[in-house]
Amino acid sequence: MDIAPEFPAWPFELLELWHENRLNLLAAIVIVGLAVRLISWKRETIKETRPKETTQLHNEKISSGETSRRVLENRLPKRVTGVRQSKPARDASITGIRAIQLHVFYFSLTTTTEKTAKRVQQELDEWSGKPSSAGGPDCDVSVVLYDLSEIEYDDFFVSPPRHTESTTKSFYLMLIPSYNIDTVMDTFIEQLKETHHDFRIDTASLSGLLGYSVFGIGDREGWPTESEGFCCQAIEVDKWLARLTGQKRAYPMGLGDAKSDATERLQEWVQGIERAVRDIFLAGGLGEGVSGSGEALESGDEDDEIMDPKKNPSKRRRAERIDDMEDLDRMIQKDASDDAPLAIDFTTYGKSKPGPPIVERKEMVPKSSPTYAALTKQGYTIVGSHSGVKICRWTKSALRGRGSCYKYSFYGIKSHLCMETTPALSCSNKCVFCWRHGTNPVGTTWRWKIDPPELIFEGVKAGHYKKMKMMKGVPGVRAERFEESMRIRHCALSLVGEPIFYPHINEFTAMLHKEHISSFLVCNAQHPDELAALKPITQLYVSIDASNKESLRKVDRPLHRDFWERLMRCLDILRERRFRQRTVFRLTLVKGFNIEDEAEGYADLVEKGLPCFVEIKGVTYCGTSTSASAGLTMQNVPFYEEVTEFVVQLNAALERRGLKYGIAAEHAHSCCVLLASTRFHIDGKWHSTIDYDKFFECLESGKEFGPEDYIGPPTPEWATWGNGGFNPEDTRVFRKGKNKTIQQTVEI
Numbered sequence: 001m002d003i004a005p006e007f008p009a010w011p012f013e014l015l016e017l018w019h020e021n022r023l024n025l026l027a028a029i030v031i032v033g034l035a036v037r038l039i040s041w042k043r044e045t046i047k048e049t050r051p052k053e054t055t056q057l058h059n060e061k062i063s064s065g066e067t068s069r070r071v072l073e074n075r076l077p078k079r080v081t082g083v084r085q086s087k088p089a090r091d092a093s094i095t096g097i098r099a100i101q102l103h104v105f106y107f108s109l110t111t112t113t114e115k116t117a118k119r120v121q122q123e124l125d126e127w128s129g130k131p132s133s134a135g136g137p138d139c140d141v142s143v144v145l146y147d148l149s150e151i152e153y154d155d156f157f158v159s160p161p162r163h164t165e166s167t168t169k170s171f172y173l174m175l176i177p178s179y180n181i182d183t184v185m186d187t188f189i190e191q192l193k194e195t196h197h198d199f200r201i202d203t204a205s206l207s208g209l210l211g212y213s214v215f216g217i218g219d220r221e222g223w224p225t226e227s228e229g230f231c232c233q234a235i236e237v238d239k240w241l242a243r244l245t246g247q248k249r250a251y252p253m254g255l256g257d258a259k260s261d262a263t264e265r266l267q268e269w270v271q272g273i274e275r276a277v278r279d280i281f282l283a284g285g286l287g288e289g290v291s292g293s294g295e296a297l298e299s300g301d302e303d304d305e306i307m308d309p310k311k312n313p314s315k316r317r318r319a320e321r322i323d324d325m326e327d328l329d330r331m332i333q334k335d336a337s338d339d340a341p342l343a344i345d346f347t348t349y350g351k352s353k354p355g356p357p358i359v360e361r362k363e364m365v366p367k368s369s370p371t372y373a374a375l376t377k378q379g380y381t382i383v384g385s386h387s388g389v390k391i392c393r394w395t396k397s398a399l400r401g402r403g404s405c406y407k408y409s410f411y412g413i414k415s416h417l418c419m420e421t422t423p424a425l426s427c428s429n430k431c432v433f434c435w436r437h438g439t440n441p442v443g444t445t446w447r448w449k450i451d452p453p454e455l456i457f458e459g460v461k462a463g464h465y466k467k468m469k470m471m472k473g474v475p476g477v478r479a480e481r482f483e484e485s486m487r488i489r490h491c492a493l494s495l496v497g498e499p500i501f502y503p504h505i506n507e508f509t510a511m512l513h514k515e516h517i518s519s520f521l522v523c524n525a526q527h528p529d530e531l532a533a534l535k536p537i538t539q540l541y542v543s544i545d546a547s548n549k550e551s552l553r554k555v556d557r558p559l560h561r562d563f564w565e566r567l568m569r570c571l572d573i574l575r576e577r578r579f580r581q582r583t584v585f586r587l588t589l590v591k592g593f594n595i596e597d598e599a600e601g602y603a604d605l606v607e608k609g610l611p612c613f614v615e616i617k618g619v620t621y622c623g624t625s626t627s628a629s630a631g632l633t634m635q636n637v638p639f640y641e642e643v644t645e646f647v648v649q650l651n652a653a654l655e656r657r658g659l660k661y662g663i664a665a666e667h668a669h670s671c672c673v674l675l676a677s678t679r680f681h682i683d684g685k686w687h688s689t690i691d692y693d694k695f696f697e698c699l700e701s702g703k704e705f706g707p708e709d710y711i712g713p714p715t716p717e718w719a720t721w722g723n724g725g726f727n728p729e730d731t732r733v734f735r736k737g738k739n740k741t742i743q744q745t746v747e748i
């Protein structure tokens, strides 16, 4: 029996319907699906382009019926109103800093420092609230005050405090009074010392700080000098923090006397701190140019280390790559290449002769030359292609309160306000005692490219300030002197080379004078034509390195054949100028070369040139192979007693000739003595000093004037003959390992 299943009839109809319309149906499903996807994608896009903060608000408003467009247009700005804006001047991803916390620590027994600290906090608070355009900081700055007798030292002085944000950094300010009795300060200093020596802790465990600075408060009445204990504990704190932070002294230590100048010194210090914090933020740290970021050096000779690239290769790299100087160089090259060729013949004087044929102007000191490398190694900053600037050791010494050079004792020049530079590194002599170490170019003719004076002027100032700023973190640098040094007052045009060799020397000195920078120019008495053309400067020097022709040949090893005649002509010019210009003979005494039996000869030369002053100094031994090959050893360096003996002889020789001179001043520390014309002996007192304001007044008046018109106050008593010449306000420091009786030094 065949049994067939029985199906209802309607499903067959449905199946037929499906077969007939399935394509249309599928197409409709796809279209609807696509439309739904498109709508939801659009919604997401609108949501994503809206700022995150507004999303919630947007949702609320959507739910209350407002459209998203209206929310964005009307509501968004109102959300921002009233919210404190942080200062986003620099991207923290570049500097790593978004905010700086200034921790002000103090200790106080009789409340002076406490009050001071509160004032500092208030001033820094006010400053932090200012916009950067009004001198405020470029980032968020907060100030917190701590009493050192109340805090746990471990919280702050073992490692820097932690912040919730890694882009917030700490900077320490220490306000420290000094006590010679037992106080909390002793414990504190002991703790710093122990932390540094603790073998379990990094010796520079506070190196995570952005920087620190100390201000000391003491009493000069009871403790007049630092060696007698003035601010002794602040000095100790500074020393140990320098070690613990890995030399992050961001601003020099300030010292104030509670009974006299503390307020004034503090004001300067606070302003310095503000500038330091701004600089740190912009640079992302202490950065290059601030020696504080370097090695921890605390020796008395640190100044030499800091500037001596040989001992510090990282600094050499720095010295060799001063970016802004190089920018300047590029400008100089450009300007120089626009100039017409210029050749100046210095080999003859008198009527001008046609110059030698010009082949091609080269740079005097190209960057690739060994001379450039040698000079930068010696600490010079080369500006353009033939100028240089260097910080002398006296400038560093004065910044640290250890004494200025003889020019302070004789003429009132504070060394930390003095820039030593030359616009011409080349010279026409090869003196046996020259510090150029045989590296500088020599020549009788200017055959190099000439850099414009504006660019040299800006370049040497920039180089000087840059080097001065490197002194910011050096131990012992006084805040008030550092501040003063940021305005150059004097320029010593000497260094190395021959400044009047530079064809635009008059334009250059005019630029100095325009900025009220005094000018002391030393020339080698070999360029009479240029000397005759030189416009008035504050003080004009001529080096007289021997009293007769043969001796001069041996000492100066001149390139000019007519060197003696050139010297004679220069003396004539000086004599003729003596009532229009302060003139000085510079004698450098070298034992075995130009001292013995030469006093009479020098007296003859003085008679010929009649200079206003005669400076006599002992040679400085620079210990190079060049000086050795010239036959110069330590034996050729006269003792100070030998120099004074010679001065007495010379003075007597002048007297015998009826010349009116006398021994006016001395600076035993740099082995230097000053003979002066009695024109500068007024009312029974020597007046070797200079009234610099008066000099500029005379110059700007456009009228003729002479040396008598800008004489300063009497030479200080301590500087006069027989009193040594060391400023009693400074602290004399003998260099380690040096025989104290050999008082040799380096200055121009």
Ligand SMILES: Cc1cc2nc3c(=O)[nH]c(=O)nc-3n(C[C@H](O)[C@H](O)[C@H](O)COP(=O)(O)O)c2cc1C
Residues within 6 Å of the ligand: 107, 108, 109, 110, 111, 112, 113, 114, 177, 178, 179, 180, 181, 217, 218, 219, 220, 222, 223, 229, 230, 231, 232, 258
């Ligand atoms: C007992 C005593 C010892 C002191 N010892 C020194 C000292 O050695 N060196 C110094 O420069 N000042 C010294 N001073 C001066 C204080 O440092 C100075 O008065 C300071 O302003 C005190 O600060 P304070 O009031 O915050 O405690 C001493 C003062 C006292 C009373």
Ligand code: SF4
Residues within 6 Å of the ligand: 392, 393, 394, 395, 405, 406, 407, 414, 415, 416, 418, 419, 420, 492, 746, 747, 748
């Ligand atoms: S030694 Fe020369 S450069 Fe240095 S401070 Fe004295 S004058 Fe200026």
